[in-house]
Amino acid sequence: MKIVTICGAGIGSSGILKVNAERVLQRLGLTASVVAADIASVCTVAADAQVILTSAEFVEAIGPTRADVVVIENYFDTEELSRKIEAAIG
Amino acid sequence: MTLPPLADRAIVVGARAADWRDAVRLAGDALVDSGCTTAEYTEAMIRMVDDHGPYIVIAPGLALAHARPGADVRCEGLSVVTLAEPVAFGHAHNDPVRVVIGLAGVAPDAHLASVAALANAFNDSSAIAAVAAATTRDEVRAILEGRSGA
Numbered sequence A: 001m002k003i004v005t006i007c008g009a010g011i012g013s014s015g016i017l018k019v020n021a022e023r024v025l026q027r028l029g030l031t032a033s034v035v036a037a038d039i040a041s042v043c044t045v046a047a048d049a050q051v052i053l054t055s056a057e058f059v060e061a062i063g064p065t066r067a068d069v070v071v072i073e074n075y076f077d078t079e080e081l082s083r084k085i086e087a088a089i090g
Numbered sequence B: 001m002t003l004p005p006l007a008d009r010a011i012v013v014g015a016r017a018a019d020w021r022d023a024v025r026l027a028g029d030a031l032v033d034s035g036c037t038t039a040e041y042t043e044a045m046i047r048m049v050d051d052h053g054p055y056i057v058i059a060p061g062l063a064l065a066h067a068r069p070g071a072d073v074r075c076e077g078l079s080v081v082t083l084a085e086p087v088a089f090g091h092a093h094n095d096p097v098r099v100v101i102g103l104a105g106v107a108p109d110a111h112l113a114s115v116a117a118l119a120n121a122f123n124d125s126s127a128i129a130a131v132a133a134a135t136t137r138d139e140v141r142a143i144l145e146g147r148s149g150a
Helices: A013-028 A039-045 A056-062 A078-089 B020-033 B039-052 B112-122 B127-133 B137-144
Strands: A002-007 A033-038 A051-054 A068-071 B011-015 B057-059 B062-066 B077-087 B097-104
Touching: A002 A013, A002 A039, A002 A056, A013 A033, A013 A051, A013 A078, A013 B062, A013 B112, A033 A039, A039 A056, A051 A056, A051 A078, A056 A068, A056 B039, A068 A078, B011 B020, B011 B137, B020 B039, B020 B062, B020 B077, B020 B097, B039 B062, B077 B127, B077 B137, B097 B112, B097 B127, B112 B127, B112 B137, B127 B137
Parallel strands: A002 A033, A002 A051, A051 A068, B011 B077, B062 B097
Antiparallel strands: B057 B062, B077 B097
């Protein structure tokens, strides 16, 4: 399984999201590769992804995709992340 | 995972900002003052929000100002600015902002260790309020380095 985290620069916010998503996946006992990318490369990076984690600001720019686009409000709230990742995968 | 050492010049406590641009500029100035970035990087951080919206407000009260790695980044760095008066960035859930982190990375992967350490510090849900309330640089450092016992 592949999860892509998206932000404007592909560093910083998407990096935080990647680190915290990996922690949550480990806690849930799930295996997935998590890749941080910028919005400009979403088409190529997320072509084979099951889940895209991002902020509300980028949903429109992501455009048509087969992945589940999941909006995260608080990047440090691992409960929110667990709940939403589990819902997207399950 | 530990945070890179935060120099005095990288921490500004109780600053005043007229608006979000001002707040991001303060975080950029602190990166410039610590020798990590040039003024162009500060403008690039502001442009990220102009282009993409207030997505850098990644948790209630906290903005993570950053831009792409490039020639305007001399070394990997972090800055922390706390605001005397909170500032609105226009975020639907996480406004107003009391703490602005400035982040500069020389390469996309090189900054991941600092980001992981930041995540460690802020996964404690009381950390943002504690940083916002800190009155000295040492207090800010202690909270971010996980030494505060908070």
